[in-house]
Amino acid sequence: MNTALKVFRYQVRDLARSRAIAGYAAFLLLATAGLLHFGGGPARALPSLATVVVLVVPLVSLLVSTSFVYHGNDFIELLLAHPVGRRPLFAGMYLGLALPLAAAFVLGAGIPLAVGGALASHAGAVALLGVAGVLLTTAFTSLGFLVALRVREAASGLGLALVLWLGRAVIYDGGVLLGAYGWAAYPLEVPMLVSMALNPVDVARVLVVMALDASAMMGYTGAVFQDFFGGPVGVALALACLGAWTLLPGLAARYTFVRKDF
Amino acid sequence: MTEPLAPYGGAGLAIAVRDLAKSFGTRRVLDGVDVDFAPGAVTALLGPNGAGKTTLLKALLGLVRPSAGSLRIGGAEPDDAGGLRRLVGYMPQLPHFPPHMTVRELASMLDDLRDFDGHPDEELVDALGLRGELDQPFRTLSGGTRQKVNAALAFRYDAPVLVLDEPTAGLDPAASLALKEKIRRCRAEGRTVVVTSHNLGDLDTMADAVVFLLDGRVRFHGSLADLLAETRSDTLEEAIAAITSGPSPASTGASRGDAGGVTAEGTGDGDAERRRRTDRDASPERPRVEIVR
Numbered sequence: 001m002n003t004a005l006k007v008f009r010y011q012v013r014d015l016a017r018s019r020a021i022a023g024y025a026a027f028l029l030l031a032t033a034g035l036l037h038f039g040g041g042p043a044r045a046l047p048s049l050a051t052v053v054v055l056v057v058p059l060v061s062l063l064v065s066t067s068f069v070y071h072g073n074d075f076i077e078l079l080l081a082h083p084v085g086r087r088p089l090f091a092g093m094y095l096g097l098a099l100p101l102a103a104a105f106v107l108g109a110g111i112p113l114a115v116g117g118a119l120a121s122h123a124g125a126v127a128l129l130g131v132a133g134v135l136l137t138t139a140f141t142s143l144g145f146l147v148a149l150r151v152r153e154a155a156s157g158l159g160l161a162l163v164l165w166l167g168r169a170v171i172y173d174g175g176v177l178l179g180a181y182g183w184a185a186y187p188l189e190v191p192m193l194v195s196m197a198l199n200p201v202d203v204a205r206v207l208v209v210m211a212l213d214a215s216a217m218m219g220y221t222g223a224v225f226q227d228f229f230g231g232p233v234g235v236a237l238a239l240a241c242l243g244a245w246t247l248l249p250g251l252a253a254r255y256t257f258v259r260k261d262f
Numbered sequence: 263m264t265e266p267l268a269p270y271g272g273a274g275l276a277i278a279v280r281d282l283a284k285s286f287g288t289r290r291v292l293d294g295v296d297v298d299f300a301p302g303a304v305t306a307l308l309g310p311n312g313a314g315k316t317t318l319l320k321a322l323l324g325l326v327r328p329s330a331g332s333l334r335i336g337g338a339e340p341d342d343a344g345g346l347r348r349l350v351g352y353m354p355q356l357p358h359f360p361p362h363m364t365v366r367e368l369a370s371m372l373d374d375l376r377d378f379d380g381h382p383d384e385e386l387v388d389a390l391g392l393r394g395e396l397d398q399p400f401r402t403l404s405g406g407t408r409q410k411v412n413a414a415l416a417f418r419y420d421a422p423v424l425v426l427d428e429p430t431a432g433l434d435p436a437a438s439l440a441l442k443e444k445i446r447r448c449r450a451e452g453r454t455v456v457v458t459s460h461n462l463g464d465l466d467t468m469a470d471a472v473v474f475l476l477d478g479r480v481r482f483h484g485s486l487a488d489l490l491a492e493t494r495s496d497t498l499e500e501a502i503a504a505i506t507s508g509p510s511p512a513s514t515g516a517s518r519g520d521a522g523g524v525t526a527e528g529t530g531d532g533d534a535e536r537r538r539r540t541d542r543d544a545s546p547e548r549p550r551v552e553i554v555r
Contacts, residue, residue: 017362074358081352262325
């Protein structure tokens, strides 16, 4: 078995006993079950759930991965004192955190959706929500690793992670909205599409909104988005954007890890 | 060109550090360190806080990448894959272990990562009373017990080179004695032991050689007896105080040919660059010991 798989296996076994991952899964389970129960059925609960997913999944993934690297720094040092290559160690650590986080999301949100009948009645939307949630997890885990490896001070790193989340989940949209308001007289569909692609939270949000047929509420822009993201090419492009948000920060984090002084 | 790695047959491997430098940003932590660690000896790496001791140890393990210079263990240079680290047992300074993992799981993980299928050296497991703690998760263990685990793991693989960073920190007297006894046995077996400690009592009874680092440079390298004689001290503590409070070479302009300098060691071969001297004339009350390059 190669080194990355060995590290992955031991880390998953360790995280399986972690209250943080179990608590995250329990929160998603309760939130999803609550929305389904009090939200008036799957059709109305799914958009609310999508909002919860695009806000909570990035926040948890970012904070857990950032603090994971800071808390594990001494242990990483111990492992690197053994005949372990830095690249496989990074791969094992990254997958050993991202996959349990993704599994917590899939199980936490998925079980109530399956039990509540949403999976059967809105299979496409639920599947897309699931894929978006998993890719948001991997993307923000990559960003969390990158932040923790680049910023030596844990307090500064965690602060930066919070700012990053706030920027991506809230402030970015405010900026886009201001821009749209300021240039309302111009055709903004293409700039809007580009601005969406530059923010993984927006890519996931638009993807899920399109799958839920809620684009009609967005007027002409919604029609353009529906036209773009509604088809298989648009969905594939959106998923590729989310994949790139996983890959690019992940590679940057690995580059930093390989050259870092511990 | 890297020489082939000497096979390990129970003996230690020489460590050669040449002109090693390391900077963190604008701060130069190691500034041309030139030193050898001999097999079959315990070498104490001493110096005040921030002198560069831990950075030098980490450089030996490839945890810190030198800005310049070279280091070789048994003639081989460390590489990214970390194969050379199979020959090193490392005891870091008070490490944090995964809180949910048990001691046995961690040992098994390290065995697995090293592809180790031999008989581990578990002498310290018994000597430090860890047998009953093997199935406990780290979060339930005290700091002292975690340090005992740290020690047991460093000696587990019978490594020819042992790098121990503050090994007795946090240990109770009985555990400290057991660990020092183990270190002495490793020396008798011919292994190379490099140890840092602020507990000078440990080193008085254990160290064969002393390397004193100050401001990232080697200020003394020689036997403990030489250090005491040249600093006119009775204890290691006094000797270190004498070195630390003495004027720096830069401030005195000391050089190899200065009058009054006494070359105390190394008249041939590679020792030439690591000769040291005392400059007693410069300060009769406060002897100074430093390297001549």
